[in-house]
């Protein structure tokens with residue numbers, strides 16, 4: 001890393017870095033430097049090695065319990081038993097290892113999808129590489145719209161402006177050059193010959209040489225300080241672990257009671273000790289954290305395939321609990337495809353009508369002869385001059401095709417093209433000398449153009465209220481300027497509001513002439529008129545907003561545009577019902593006192609915030625979070641980063657957004673669409689509901705086992721399940737059905753209720769009741785089958801135990817279907833439709849049969865072959881919990897529907 005790169009000359013620096021700007025580095029040198037400096041990434045998260053994952057499998061309490069059980073068996077001389085337990089231990093570890101390893105690899109693959117690229121010169125040729133592969137000495141080409149991929153010393157600069165607010169807090173772009181600086185240690189903001197990683201190129205192009213990568217960059221140093229916190233798993237994973245730990249104590253207590261009462265009743269000592277230990281193992285839902293990770297990870301993939309890149313597992317969870325979404329308007333709710341609809345000139349309005357693709361200017365439905373309208377021409381010319389966009393070379397009627405730049409500006413270029421005005425012709429006569437970039441505070445931009453007589457024409461466009469404030473004149477029909485009176489200014493503002501109320505995005509255009517290109521742009525302007533652009537709402541946004549309403553999620557529009565435009569669009573897409581809704585402006589937020597109850601009430605009731613600056617977005621997020629809301633916030637600009645970070649779910653725009661916004665956010669929308677946010681929330685909810693379901697599924701099954709075995713021990717009856725059978729059932733049969741539930745698709749129900757309270761425990765009172773109910777039911781049917789076999793059929797104990805073993809095993813399999821949503825159909829729910837569920841049932845069914853019919857397994861598990869009569873008992877016994885359960889779920893569904 002070169003700390004003094006800014007004070008060296010370009011030649012010196014290139015020499016020090018041993019590179020030329022024409023050829024760049026060669027591959028061998030790149031490889032060497034990469035090995036030395038590592039990847040160019042900000043947060044370098046250490047990927048867990050396979051060994052670490054394998055080792056972690058042996059750290060669980062279950063393993064300790066199994067070891068104790070194996071040792072006990074060995075101590076009692078039960079060698080086969082002891083080996084079987086050790087084998088179970090290994091199988092447990094292998095299953096855990098494989099699932100966790102796969103989940104991790106797929107998550108790594110996912111994180112690679114979000115990478116950015118950089119244009120470099122290597123081996124004498126220009127190539128695009130993954131920005132993470134940059135090394136010091138690489139020659140990087142910067143272009144407008146890029147995010148600087150590493151810290152660069154600029155080598156060759158034409159015009160280059162960078163927005164460095166991510167680093168310096170200064171939101172006005174700074175101009176760059178390649179000259180060496182005299183000062184040895186100037187502040188970052190003054191290092192004009194450097195381009196810093198993560199800052200945005202707002203204009204121009206340049207070539208630079210990489211002097212620092214990854215955490216050695218200036219932004220890297222900052223982010224290292226911020227994100228030093230250790231990874232502790234997601235809140236959900238932590239809660240599951242906590243639940244598992246609490247269950248262990250409970251179960252050890254149960255084990256002791258069972259062992260002691262069995263021994264008192266005169267049962268064999270070894271059998272009772274082993275039963276107690278194995279019961280404890282059975283009751284610990286050891287697969288929980290893994291299944292949760294798998295469910296969350298698969299959810300991430302599912303979302304990624306549908307254009308929502310979720311960067312952290314924990315965000316999946318938070319998504320499901322989101323209570324309010326703050327969304328910007330342009331491009332998220334609308335298509336970001338603008339066309340000019342109306343022009344307001346001093347002489348009156350002109351409509352722009354599209355006929356057969358081409359736009360036609362009309363005055364009162366009569367075509368306008370643009371050649372003779374100097375006022376209209378001046379206005380269109382300002383739009384063509386004051387721009388950073390470029391129109392594509394599309395056919396007439398399809399001019400926007402292949403365009404680049406801000407859609408607002410593209411629309412103005414397109415309209416001018418209809419009138420026969422092209423930028424390349426105009427700029428020849430009026431070459432651009434300088435630009436005053438658009439700023440979100442000024443809401444204006446200006447360009448300076450040299451005229452034939454040596455003066456400069458300044459073309460200005462921007463938010464109407466901003467531009468009008470600086471206009472002293474208005475350009476008349478004849479081309480002469482007249483003074484703009486206060487009354488006239490008010491009239492123009494009213495014309496602006498009228499256009500905005502029709503949903504148009506309105507800009508004012510103005511001009512002035514100066515003698516010096518350094519003169520201030522926004523003074524003594526002559527107003528040319530207003531342009532109204534239409535950006536249609538996205539087709540499917542209405543449905544998505546209705547879905548949010550149904551799901552109890554508030555949608556609040558937060559836009560930089562003006563109140564009238566915002567209100568019109570908000571009404572059109574269903575954010576508000578009123579045609580004239582209440583709208584707050586960003587600056588009102590500052591005036592409102594947060595401690596004032598009435599003011600808070602006003603903010604609370606408002607669903608549209610207009611003319612909001614990035615800082616005010618941050619205030620809004622805080623205000624809502626203070627009320628306990630879980631806030632999702634969209635953003636794209638560099639200065640949206642603080643609000644994105646503060647929000648519970650920061651949502652960046654993948655297409656329109658800057659790299660900075662993408663890096664600080666939790667979710668990146670690859671299609672920039674609002675619907676995708678709603679899809680992600682739905683998935684988040686579905687995943688949480690799935691995780692809750694498989695916990696209920698696992699615990700109710702385990703509880704059934706505990707109840708049955710304890711009851712038999714306490715009643716001094718034979719045990720319905722033997723220790724190794726319990727081990728077999730749990731280690732093999734728990735995992736697959738639970739995993740299948742965990743990866744079920746979302747069901748309609750998840751978007752019909754209010755968001756879950758994030759403080760709500762994973763298992764509610766209702767879940768515990770369900771666990772208790774099903775546990776008792778499963779225990780009762782197993783014991784009934786066992787008793788029937790012993791007492792009515794009069795079979796021997798080995799046959800009876802085989803019957804209860806199979807009854808329990810199959811009852812647990814069918815029990816999967818009891819986990820369906822209350823309002824889903826008996827045969828049309830997402831479990832019946834889930835192929836993984838059927839796969840799990842097939843695998844487990846075969847395993848259960850093998851336990852009886854494969855001699856080696858049956859002798860190990862002490863099972864015997866049974867006849868048709870016995871099978872009938874197994875079938876009836878195992879189907880009972882399913883039938884009773886389905887009746888219960890159906891009744892619950894009916895009650896819910898009638899309550900609704």
Ligand code: ATP
Nearest residue numbers: 328329330438443444445461462463559560561562
């Ligand atoms: P949203 O938040 O929904 O994206 P927005 O694009 O209107 O809304 P900003 O980008 O903050 O928000 O722009 C604020 C205002 O600045 C705009 O409403 C417009 O009046 C003006 N403006 C935007 N882009 C330009 C531009 N390229 N040139 C001049 N003025 C502009």
